[in-house]
Amino acid sequence: MQPISKQSPQSGLAVEYVRVRVYTEKLCEPLEIEDFIPQPVEDVSPARWNIAHTTWFFEEMILKRFVAGYRVFDEKFGFLFNSYYNSAGERTLRGKRGDLSRPTVARIFEYRHHVDSAMAELLSGHVADQLRDLVTLGLNHEQQHQELFLTDIKYTFSMNPLLPAYREGLVPEEDQEPAIEGEHEFEGGIYEIGHDGAGFCFDNELSRHKVLVDDFAIKRNLITNGEFLMFVQDGAYGDFRLWHSEGWDWVKQHSIASPLYWSNIDGEWFTFTLGGNRRMNMSAPVCHISFYEAAAYAEWRGMRLATEFEWEIASDRLDWGRRWEWTVSAYLPYPGFKKPGGAVGEYNGKFMINQMVLRGGSVATPAGHSRTTYRNFFHPHLRWQFTGIRLVKQRGSKF
């Protein structure tokens, strides 16, 4: 499937708009109306919010600006469905999204369709570059929320003692890791990093620049459940020497003893999936681990995580896309990074502190959405995304 790209011909953009928007609705199909409401923790948004906020983005950033006489669907939605854009005015506190039952889900779908109609009309005419760029950004933004939709509903269901299933078919999260062992080796030297500007990318992937890296050897395979279980069984969650100081505090404070969603029932390991609680597939890539756990695991193995540069250099030879892979790189601006003007300038830059970069993509990432220069980022304690581990062996330095 093709990525959403700013190179699309004009009619192609209208088609892509529909394709992406329809996929969001397809993700909603397995849900009951009740499932759209809860927000069990601040990081996890209600499904209701994910589908309304993405629509708000098109209305706020595009329709209000590009369509003369556009009729706003409901003046209050600007407040209700703004996520973090200070430029766009006041908003509902993030932790309070689950307190709201209105507008109803049906009303939110009306909102989506109202905006979709207006967008269809807008995209049927001449689409100037600035507009095309914003629509493309809006679609990539929606794809990010498609991924969040799945990770959020998985978390919400996992908190329910009934452990309801979402639906398995859409997200085959338990596929086996291929049986190829070993590493890809790379020579140290100067490499180019970052997006080359052809096709869509986020501002944080720019500008393309040179970096100097040492020799390294990166594992072909992600760490599997079975491999991670040995870490658990070795008592690694109780051995402070393997952990960052704040990671150790996190382990102690929350009594962490395994990846998120693991449970041991009568001596057998289970993991909660979008298809419900399942016997653990030991050959599937380990999932839902924090940076702290990924780093401790690497330490336990006498290896380390890749830097984001190493990952990008190696990416063409990697079989990536099932787990977001933690790197040892902090999320910081690339040299010459510039925030765009206006509200979209708040998209990425203001988060460049206290977070770690993840590379790759996951089973929940919409097809074609990610790329080798894509920089995902989360706080090091978070686990509700489909995160995984790929190790690196440092070869002897040649410098």
Added chain:
Amino acid sequence: MQPISKQSPQSGLAVEYVRVRVYTEKLCEPLEIEDFIPQPVEDVSPARWNIAHTTWFFEEMILKRFVAGYRVFDEKFGFLFNSYYNSAGERTLRGKRGDLSRPTVARIFEYRHHVDSAMAELLSGHVADQLRDLVTLGLNHEQQHQELFLTDIKYTFSMNPLLPAYREGLVPEEDQEPAIEGEHEFEGGIYEIGHDGAGFCFDNELSRHKVLVDDFAIKRNLITNGEFLMFVQDGAYGDFRLWHSEGWDWVKQHSIASPLYWSNIDGEWFTFTLGGNRRMNMSAPVCHISFYEAAAYAEWRGMRLATEFEWEIASDRLDWGRRWEWTVSAYLPYPGFKKPGGAVGEYNGKFMINQMVLRGGSVATPAGHSRTTYRNFFHPHLRWQFTGIRLVKQRGSKF
């Protein structure tokens, strides 16, 4: 309307069971499915929970014990819908009730009807005293949750920027206070307090006992919005001398400046009601005030709140029932108070600390549910019930 009473003839109990249970469903009618889910603060339960927990009470306390071969609707509901009965096993944490979307509302209604069928069959046969007492307790319990249903949904809607209306007709909360001024005077002396045991009462109303009270004069009228507004406009929320020390901390910490649900829009006062946001009726009884506010108001007026004994002594001459009335009595056991055995022993006694007694009843109290010996109780900072103020003037002591 008749109170639910243990004196009802056998067939009467079955009829009453249906009457009370149907009224709960009537209360649900104005809601959208989404409205059943949110829990904006720990004290406020989701509607979904209020209607499931009341059903759980009948299944757990009655059907499991009195019906041989009773088929439990769903084994997991025991965990899901237990409120605070340690005797009845583990339960969902109170603050986590809003995190759950399943079982769905439809499934909870199935649960209600399953239990109702079994109860109907049980009540069609001979009803022994112990059973009748428990059914009566269950119905009174359900009526308490009918009141909570309304106060909880009002709070939930008030947190929504859209300020949705529930439905006004069911609860005429803005009726005018009658224009009768003055006090009822009572001679000091020995009075009997507590329930005499005829008809249903809660354990905390027992045993009937004598108390000695001084002369007192109790106001015929509740304090109105207009009267309370003068307190607000006099700067009383900023005058520490009027407040308990913990009340003053509460005012400061939460920036309290008026009763809950009051707002001032362009110089005009509004109050949020079950019918939506309304221009304030200055002649209606003030509502949604904490004990701290009630006590500070009394201090400002140079009067005081009634003790629960004074209130009960005066009750036959009072026009009560629109607001729960804060008293200056702490919620403590009556002399000789005994907790019943088993899980129902957890109903009242364990809450006899840190709470104040309220007497009367409110517009949200089901008809016939309250009585002059009824002891309601809440923590002094809580305001989401329909609470109000009635003042007492101490006459010169004769002792």
Added chain:
Amino acid sequence: MQPISKQSPQSGLAVEYVRVRVYTEKLCEPLEIEDFIPQPVEDVSPARWNIAHTTWFFEEMILKRFVAGYRVFDEKFGFLFNSYYNSAGERTLRGKRGDLSRPTVARIFEYRHHVDSAMAELLSGHVADQLRDLVTLGLNHEQQHQELFLTDIKYTFSMNPLLPAYREGLVPEEDQEPAIEGEHEFEGGIYEIGHDGAGFCFDNELSRHKVLVDDFAIKRNLITNGEFLMFVQDGAYGDFRLWHSEGWDWVKQHSIASPLYWSNIDGEWFTFTLGGNRRMNMSAPVCHISFYEAAAYAEWRGMRLATEFEWEIASDRLDWGRRWEWTVSAYLPYPGFKKPGGAVGEYNGKFMINQMVLRGGSVATPAGHSRTTYRNFFHPHLRWQFTGIRLVKQRGSKF
């Protein structure tokens, strides 16, 4: 020893002033300078603060008002050493008292002596009634802080892994409970409660009024460590049925499993005292228990705590004074209670919510300070005072 009383002749007041003030300094003798500083929890004040605040009371409430041209020792001390008197202006936050190292202890003693000199001069002349009342209040206030001085330093030392001893001789907290068993029985009827106004009392002991009580039988003895140990060993800290709901939460949240200061070392019970950590004297009255523990113990024994009225009625026949005794009475105003005008009006009334009354006095109470009408009060979870348990058996009601 004589109580501090407003009936004292004029010269007597000056003598009493010296006696009380000197005793505070005597309490300081065993301390190192470092010991005056820490505040391990908000409820426990630094020794430094106890000795400065009592001096502030005389300067603020008396010298500034009664001595023309009085030279304030240091203008900033008004802010530093005000406890909770909003009428007296801004003040250091209660939880921040331990953050301050200056003024030094030496400087605070200078402050004491400056104020003492001015007070000596003031009391050498004619002492009008209002002044005598305030001085008497100030001395009783200082005695309350003498008790707090001891309970606060005990708590502070108990938090130190070195478990330092204060000094035992001053406070013989481990005396044996006398071996007299049985109860004192009282006939129900009308009794007078409260202070009769002769001699000093606090405003919360007024006014004297009649109450009606039922027959009761009150234990001659306080519960001993040995008796309480049986409660511990019976698993009572793990049996929710014995506890108030908020008491049970408190037990769980803080992992409470014994009275404060108890420890079990290699199978033997110790208790931390002002003389250091000691093998537990099983015959001494149990100490440092919360209201929740006292009430749970009573429940476990099938008895109850006394009301404050029962205690006062029985007091002449009780051997009281080693432990403050928890009652089942909430701390509420007596009929006709009036707060005095001005800052001293903040002394008692504003705390009449969410606290329980204790009666008696303790080994840490200065001789002559307490009396049978004295109403002490604390929140139900607090344990750092020398609190104990005396039980009551309800006799069959005659009413």
Added chain:
Amino acid sequence: MQPISKQSPQSGLAVEYVRVRVYTEKLCEPLEIEDFIPQPVEDVSPARWNIAHTTWFFEEMILKRFVAGYRVFDEKFGFLFNSYYNSAGERTLRGKRGDLSRPTVARIFEYRHHVDSAMAELLSGHVADQLRDLVTLGLNHEQQHQELFLTDIKYTFSMNPLLPAYREGLVPEEDQEPAIEGEHEFEGGIYEIGHDGAGFCFDNELSRHKVLVDDFAIKRNLITNGEFLMFVQDGAYGDFRLWHSEGWDWVKQHSIASPLYWSNIDGEWFTFTLGGNRRMNMSAPVCHISFYEAAAYAEWRGMRLATEFEWEIASDRLDWGRRWEWTVSAYLPYPGFKKPGGAVGEYNGKFMINQMVLRGGSVATPAGHSRTTYRNFFHPHLRWQFTGIRLVKQRGSKF
């Protein structure tokens, strides 16, 4: 003054030991005993703790291991004065250090002298490499605590309404920034970064490795108070566009409106110094700002902070040493970083998450302690160190 270096001849090490240890005692001279106790916030340790913990380091890491038959001063000090070394056993919780008054300051000085005697004897004999390395580490560790001693006591005094002065002479924090304007320009290319291994360095400065940097121009001068005041007066603390998202939350939550220790009295700016509260010297380098403030200031100026590599490359041409300078580099391991074995392995590596690197040194840094490869690190919200701002202008990229 010479840095403490592992190249020191044997006798030199003994001399350096004395020099460093004596300087700590010199820092204590201006303090009253009371000043050694308080800990106003968790990050700020009591003076008492700084002087005991440094001694503990020598006893725990050296004397216990290298001196057969060494008599431990007090077995409990191991628990009391361990900071964060899990390898060295249990320890006092960091936030509880201010709750302890014992051992007294005098006793801690006895402890110091006991250890100093044993160290003197140990260093008078043959000093093997491993021992010399540990002693050198211990002395550098002590110097870090000398700096903390000053920043901690400054913070503690700043919390006291009396605003006491420590003593100015030791730390001339208000020296003027030299009047040289302009930038130093550097050509992009490959540079070597990290310590070359000659002389002492911390493990986090290793290993020396190559990095590729672009052209850059770094300011000769630190930003002054006067320059920063323009940022304040421009309303920058109220303009979300300049801030990281978490920085903006921090500003809002704590009502931050200026650097730490600034105050405006009657229209005039003051800053609290070790010499007391002073009229602000507009020409002195701005101090006590968080990373968030440094980054927002750079954004406001249209420039940026240096990376730690740029700073190190430029360091030989910079006049550094009065302020620790925030960089835009996250604190992460250098390529090939290895934690030493044993307890000293906990020194640096486990903190490599969620912190930003600072380079340089400050007025509180002991002479000779820092160097151009030194990597200091703090969380981005912290301000109690002597932190400052140096800006970088990106020149057009040549790559």
